[in-house]
Amino acid sequence: MLLEKINQINLTKFNEKFSFNHTIHTTKEELQQFIQLGDLQYVWLPACPRANRITSVFKWYKLDHSITEHHLSPYYKLGDNWVFDAEDDIFEETSIQDYFPKDIKATQPFLYDQSEKKIISNNTYHMSMLMAELMDEIKDVEADKSLFPIEYREMLRKWNAWLYKNVNLKIYQVASKTDEDKKSGMKELKTAYDLLNNYLSETDYLYGNQLTESDFRLFHNLIRHQIYFKQFKVFDRSLEEWTSLEQYVQRILKKHPKIFDDLYFDEIRKTHFRSEHNIKKYGFVEDIPSLEEVFPFSEK
Known part of the structure; x- marks a missing residue:
């Protein structure tokens, strides 16, 4: 579907x-x-x-x-x-x-x-x-080592377009809305996550049975899910409620552990809870959630 x-x-x-x-x-x-x-x-x-x-x-x-x-x-x-x-x-x-x-x-x-x-x-x-x-x-990268294989590029571009509209951009659009508009946006996000969860219950990656550039477009939003849930309040549940999405994140980190090298979890947490922009937008939080609360995937 x-x-x-x-x-x-x-x-x-x-x-x-x-x-x-x-x-x-x-x-x-x-x-x-x-x-x-x-x-x-x-x-x-x-x-x-x-x-x-x-x-x-x-x-x-x-x-x-x-x-x-x-x-x-x-x-x-x-x-x-x-x-x-x-x-x-x-x-x-x-x-x-x-x-x-x-x-x-x-x-x-x-x-x-x-x-x-x-x-x-x-x-x-x-x-x-x-x-x-x-x-x-x-x-001259071999196809199975490429993040953007020639034979998949057209479909990966379509995946990127869908992810941009329904996930990457949508999260931040919904975060800026209020009342009924926000509720409507939250439903749209839930629908997108339900679709992704069902799809990823049958495949390891988004397309071509290998990690691609498109996977990174989803992965880096999923890794921040608790922030979108706790601070942005654009979701009404933790990522663990979408079992296949949680397993997808765990699978990528397990198979490609070098990704951890550029996941600066503490910096991400500081930016979201202590930058002037977010304090103005979401209010000051005296006690910042722990790393474990915000990033359940933070341990290698």
Whole structure:
């Protein structure tokens, strides 16, 4: 049922609706040139699921060997956006907004070329697909080791479109709503999770019987489920109520333990419960839930 829905997605219409016009784009060819020049910086926030997804792809292909990685501070400053850690030796300005054109809202993660002093991409929807496709070509990656195999790409793009609309974006849309609108959104999220739970009761991964870039788009939201449940209040139950989804997370962590290296659980917790943005939006919580409460998967 779910696979049929996804197979019917019209990618042209999706791309027209979600055009990402207010982001900075780069092409595969341009990205390759920037990587070869060796001045590329990758800036990301560990608390962010989309950043975590891109970082998982980034590390899978060992792009950290040719692109310098920078962490943002876990504390969002109202009026300043995300800020760099004080000890960062590349980015001298504090706020990421200082590195963006004035007509584009600063978002992370982003790729920054140090030699030209400009951001080359903050198109987070396409960035990880672009990285995977490029590295598959450069390294001639075998299909079963690829996160974006050529023979699956069309279907993976459809999976990504469905996940974006029904999970990745939907969680944050619902979190910002109130009353009946929020209740309606919660029902839609529950429906999406029910569909995924049923689907993953019969397969290990989303498509092709191997870990793909699309799995990271779901996995990094699922790993944060207790935050969406406890703080955002967009779900009315723990992830364990969706047995197949919980097993899916456990399976990925067991089979691919290196993913733990980029799951900064304590930073994620600090960002969600102590950044100015979230305190203003969800209120101050005196006693932050323990790591075990927020991240039942935090132990290797």
